[in-house]
Amino acid sequence: MTFEVTILGSSSATPIFNRNPTSQVLNINERLYLIDCGEGTQQQMLRYDIKASRIDHILISHLHGDHYLGLVGLLSSMHLNGRKKPLVLICPAPLKEIIDLQLRYSDTELQFTLNYIFTSTDKPEVVVVNNDVIIETIPLDHRIACTGFLFREKKRLRKLIKEKIEELNISVAYYSILKKGGDYTDENGKVYKNEELTIDSAVPKSYAYCSDTMYNESYFEQISNVNLLYHEATFLHDMLDRAVITHHTTAVQAGEIASKTNVRKLLIGHFSARYRTLDELLYEAQSVFPHTELAIEGKTFVIE
Amino acid sequence: MTFEVTILGSSSATPIFNRNPTSQVLNINERLYLIDCGEGTQQQMLRYDIKASRIDHILISHLHGDHYLGLVGLLSSMHLNGRKKPLVLICPAPLKEIIDLQLRYSDTELQFTLNYIFTSTDKPEVVVVNNDVIIETIPLDHRIACTGFLFREKKRLRKLIKEKIEELNISVAYYSILKKGGDYTDENGKVYKNEELTIDSAVPKSYAYCSDTMYNESYFEQISNVNLLYHEATFLHDMLDRAVITHHTTAVQAGEIASKTNVRKLLIGHFSARYRTLDELLYEAQSVFPHTELAIEGKTFVIE
Numbered sequence: 001m002t003f004e005v006t007i008l009g010s011s012s013a014t015p016i017f018n019r020n021p022t023s024q025v026l027n028i029n030e031r032l033y034l035i036d037c038g039e040g041t042q043q044q045m046l047r048y049d050i051k052a053s054r055i056d057h058i059l060i061s062h063l064h065g066d067h068y069l070g071l072v073g074l075l076s077s078m079h080l081n082g083r084k085k086p087l088v089l090i091c092p093a094p095l096k097e098i099i100d101l102q103l104r105y106s107d108t109e110l111q112f113t114l115n116y117i118f119t120s121t122d123k124p125e126v127v128v129v130n131n132d133v134i135i136e137t138i139p140l141d142h143r144i145a146c147t148g149f150l151f152r153e154k155k156r157l158r159k160l161i162k163e164k165i166e167e168l169n170i171s172v173a174y175y176s177i178l179k180k181g182g183d184y185t186d187e188n189g190k191v192y193k194n195e196e197l198t199i200d201s202a203v204p205k206s207y208a209y210c211s212d213t214m215y216n217e218s219y220f221e222q223i224s225n226v227n228l229l230y231h232e233a234t235f236l237h238d239m240l241d242r243a244v245i246t247h248h249t250t251a252v253q254a255g256e257i258a259s260k261t262n263v264r265k266l267l268i269g270h271f272s273a274r275y276r277t278l279d280e281l282l283y284e285a286q287s288v289f290p291h292t293e294l295a296i297e298g299k300t301f302v303i304e
Numbered sequence: 305m306t307f308e309v310t311i312l313g314s315s316s317a318t319p320i321f322n323r324n325p326t327s328q329v330l331n332i333n334e335r336l337y338l339i340d341c342g343e344g345t346q347q348q349m350l351r352y353d354i355k356a357s358r359i360d361h362i363l364i365s366h367l368h369g370d371h372y373l374g375l376v377g378l379l380s381s382m383h384l385n386g387r388k389k390p391l392v393l394i395c396p397a398p399l400k401e402i403i404d405l406q407l408r409y410s411d412t413e414l415q416f417t418l419n420y421i422f423t424s425t426d427k428p429e430v431v432v433v434n435n436d437v438i439i440e441t442i443p444l445d446h447r448i449a450c451t452g453f454l455f456r457e458k459k460r461l462r463k464l465i466k467e468k469i470e471e472l473n474i475s476v477a478y479y480s481i482l483k484k485g486g487d488y489t490d491e492n493g494k495v496y497k498n499e500e501l502t503i504d505s506a507v508p509k510s511y512a513y514c515s516d517t518m519y520n521e522s523y524f525e526q527i528s529n530v531n532l533l534y535h536e537a538t539f540l541h542d543m544l545d546r547a548v549i550t551h552h553t554t555a556v557q558a559g560e561i562a563s564k565t566n567v568r569k570l571l572i573g574h575f576s577a578r579y580r581t582l583d584e585l586l587y588e589a590q591s592v593f594p595h596t597e598l599a600i601e602g603k604t605f606v607i608e
Contacts, residue, residue, distance in 0.1 A: 008521040014381040015347050040344045041379040043319050069377045073343040076369045094409045095478040105367040105398045105446050
């Protein structure tokens with residue numbers, strides 16, 4: 001099953017040095033989930049050939065402009081391009097007011113339904129469950145209400161061992177039971193344990209998106225052991241004071257978080273406009289957690 | 305005196321084919337006026353090295369997203385980059401509500417003052433007068449309230465004829481009177497006509513910005529004889545029906561308007577996403593008004 005994330009924007013606060021404000025698109029089993037939508041996201045989608053029509057969920061972490069100012073433009077383009085199917089928007093509640101106001105003054109009535117799911121920072125909540133994935137919010141510690149998002153692949157059904165099924169001539173009617181882990185009893189009453197007839201499916205993969213936040217252990221347990229952790233690393237560690245004041249994380253801290261939560265791999269992003277190049281941020285994080293990469297725009301990271 | 309316009313975006317409705325939504329920057333005597341501010345305008349400003357700190361006036365024609373969705377991001381970047389000097393925002397009144405709402409939910413208090421001048425479509429109104437320019441609104445005919453903008457250079461003072469001034473040994477105290485067109489009387493009572501002592505300054509230049517609108521003669525008199533007319537030409541003329549329904553102009557009509565108003569030169573823009581290339585739009589307009597050019601992004605047009 002496809003499970004990969006493509007970076008559309010990695011800049012914090014302002015676009016600069018050809019870096020755009022935050023946005024990523026997660027492909028889970030060929031369904032696209034857009035995470036944050038900074039200004040220019042729709043232009044980035046055109047650049048990297050991401051079809052808006054394939055997105056059915058948009059998740060907005062918080063209401064700082066660099067995380068959502070591209071949203072109304074994207075919704076408007078979806079509308080003008082004839083979208084009819086509903087879109088799920090997972091976001092802080094006031095975003096509805098902002099969107100409604102802008103649509104009202106532009107005299108636009110979207111030709112598709114926006115189904116809102118409002119996030120809360122009180123506690124983690126499951127916001128989406130479908131055949132592919134379970135999505136939870138991750139309450140973060142930022143200047144304004146902000147949640148990250150945790151994506152866990154749904155556990156797949158067990159796989160039938162074809163030779164065994166044929167050998168015992170098991171009827172198709174039993175397949176569903178077997179895939180769910182049930183045993184098989186033949187017409188003579190003989191019981192075959194499920195493990196003899198099926199094999200377990202792959203272990204579900206997981207992706208945690210944590211931006212924007214300061215270092216705070218409250219969410220560590222929730223993200224522990226994920227396959228890929230995206231964590232903001234706005235500053236180098238010599239700017240720790242600034243990171244604390246602005247409720248952001250340093251690259252060293254991002255490495256520490258990855259290490260403490262025992263994740264498989266770390267991706268850092270949300271880079272301050274003060275850094276023309278990003279190597280130092282990478283080296284700092286890698287000094288604590290070697291398996292770190294930079295969230296470079298246009299790059300796709302397969303989650304495995 | 306510098307008087308030139310640089311195109312930052314020329315797409316209508318949605319960004320496509322590397323064309324961004326509408327924005328232009330007008331340089332009048334080295335002061336910058338930003339006209340409309342579609343999504344991605346600040347990225348375009350970085351691309352074409354337009355310094356936001358040099359902009360003191362932003363003019364928004366109307367509240368369709370392709371004309372203003374880049375504004376809150378630009379204001380936010382000005383704020384984060386330390387702007388302290390006030391900014392004049394000339395726009396439909398509801399834009400203040402939209403901006404205030406977004407700043408409120410992002411917990412942002414701008415460190416500079418926004419001085420609003422609200423536009424009206426009732427009649428043309430002078431919205432700015434300074435040493436360089438007089439700016440008037442142009443009420444247009446669009447689906448929602450929309451005004452264009454007319455920029456007329458201020459008439460410069462007359463220039464002294466240095467040799468004559470020296471020959472007659474005229475005191476510096478008289479210079480201001482002479483520059484304003486007054487005559488000179490010497491100590492013997494002899495009168496020298498102003499025309500003998502000064503020459504007229506250059507004829508003031510003018511720029512009219514008309515987007516978005518359908519063909520409507522109501523604004524023709526106001527824009528007549530301008531040096532450069534920017535006029536939207538969203539569609540080819542075979543889409544006239546669509547142009548009427550959506551309150552837009554065809555390329556043929558833009559040429560007709562330029563011809564009827566006797567302007568010096570026509571610049572067409574606001575191209576529909578249906579046109580991958582723009583040559584046909586240019587040829588259509590030129591078939592009526594030969595002195596037409598395309599508003600290509602990054603291109604600067606000197607108004608002369």
